[in-house]
Amino acid sequence: MSIIGLAFFVGIVGLTLVVTYFAAKRTNTASEFYTAGGGLTGWQNGLAIAGDYLSAASFLGIAGAIALNGFDGFFFSIGYLVAYLVVLYLVAEPLRNLGKYTLADMINARFDQKKIRATAALSTITIVIFYMIAQLVGAGALIQLLLGIDYWIAVLIVGVMMTVYVLFGGMTATSWVQIIKAVLLMIGTVIISVLVLMKFHFNIFEMFSDMKSATSHGENYLNPGIKYKDPIDTMSITMALVFGTAGLPHILMRFFTVKDAKTARSSVIYATWIVGVFYILTIFLGFGAAAFVGADEIIAANAAGNMAAPLLAQALGGDMLMSFVSAVAFATILAVVAGLVLSGASAFAHDIYGQIIKKGQITEKQQMLAARYASISVAIFSIILALFAQKMNVAFLVSLAFCVAASANLPVILYTIYWKRFNTTGAVSAMLTGLLSALILVAISPNVLGPEGTAIFVGNPIFPLTNPAIVSIPAGFLAGYIGTVLSAKADARKFAEVSVKANTGFKG
């Protein structure tokens, strides 16, 4: 690690701590803690949404996936981006109009029952834990590689940092860390992309035609099918990508950090442009890494390809650019895990403790205390799990989180907003079926059971697909439907209320 590299790391960490210091002064109530008091502007929240989106999995993962698998890696970019339309068209505004801090708030706006809130909190916590372990394991591996320190120290550093942001600065600090990181990440990506394009004399056609002979895949590198050969598996993965985002708690939470539905909407537009441009640039990152670093060297650094972007930065811009990109990747992980801690803590402290155990009879001060204790607990729990999960495949954990989000959360969100007949039994059965079917099908999939060295346990997979979305998402919808029609009628009066609130933003 050079002096410059260390300076970038210290600089970025220092900047985020300054932000946290100022945010801490403005974090005195539960609303300020969970949602920054709804005080973010459209572009601020847009950048923060983009930041949440461009996790380490996006930046490091997609660059590596395109470098190694050509077009098949680009499926992730497309899926994550089109997912925005699902969020914008079907979920964002009703959610914003009905909820307060959490997904459970929104479902409880229609069904005011403890078991609904408890189930929604359970699925939120499950998603947060999987996603968090993925980020922490990835962070540990990255920092280990970049700084040459032990895995467990790396995980502890990230863990302590995320706890500090959330504990003292709440959502305000988390959002600003996210904004800073989104800006830095875009700068880094644009610089690398321009350098890659320069190598191809700023001619995209030359780049594509050169790529036909740049890798061992030959012309096939530019065609789909290098990684995803089974059509059903391909469909299942693309389903999880496009439907999962609309159920991810830390993304949904971003719609409560602005003052009204109109601002929520404009922030999504900012985010769509930023994220869209970023995902287009992933082509340059991936192609560049394949051509100027080479598959062998990428795989030698990390089998999943996660080091493609930093290695490309080194090949094109030397140690200086590599240090900058690595520091940005570190900031990316910090920002995303902080958001995850916050959404996990809100499910524990607000839903389970505040609303279920204390039945909403809780003072502002108690709420804040509960939120902080919950943040520390979520952080410690995730750090411990991450220390044991070092050998787990990061991409697998992320896709699992997406799959649970799509299967357990999306059906109940859509039914709650749009289906008049929907009732309590339907809501509980949809969430539990989506959650359990996703978890069980993954547990018996080739990720968990497979030949020596490819999976967690040695054995024959019972379920053939690596991602169960194509089965578990319909299962969630179906269970919600069956649970509803088999049980008592819905409360038409309550649906009238939900429909008016969702469509007009009126809260009586």
Next chain:
Amino acid sequence: MGNQKLTPLPLTEEKTTYEKIAGSKEFKHMVKTKNKFLVPLSIFFLLFYFSLPLLTSYSTILNKPAIGSISWVWVFAFAQFIMTWSLSMIYVKKANQFDQMSDDILSDFQVERKGD
């Protein structure tokens, strides 16, 4: 919790403000207009999105060259970006019209939209 605003269900048959609004002609018209916009476009973008993996999985038609050295699969992929940007711009434009409609309805019922 003190600041949660839940309207208690009245025991009488008297309609709540929500029910009055939900039952009004204007509200029904707004929901209908909204759905007429949201449903077809949602179906469209999902079909457009899933047609990409379907075509790449079950055919090689997209592997043919489109513009110079770039094949159709990249053009189609780029079209997904154009679609996402266009549809999100269209959404905002439409949503502003719906805001106007819901403002009108709320003022008809002499209620104000309250923040939380």
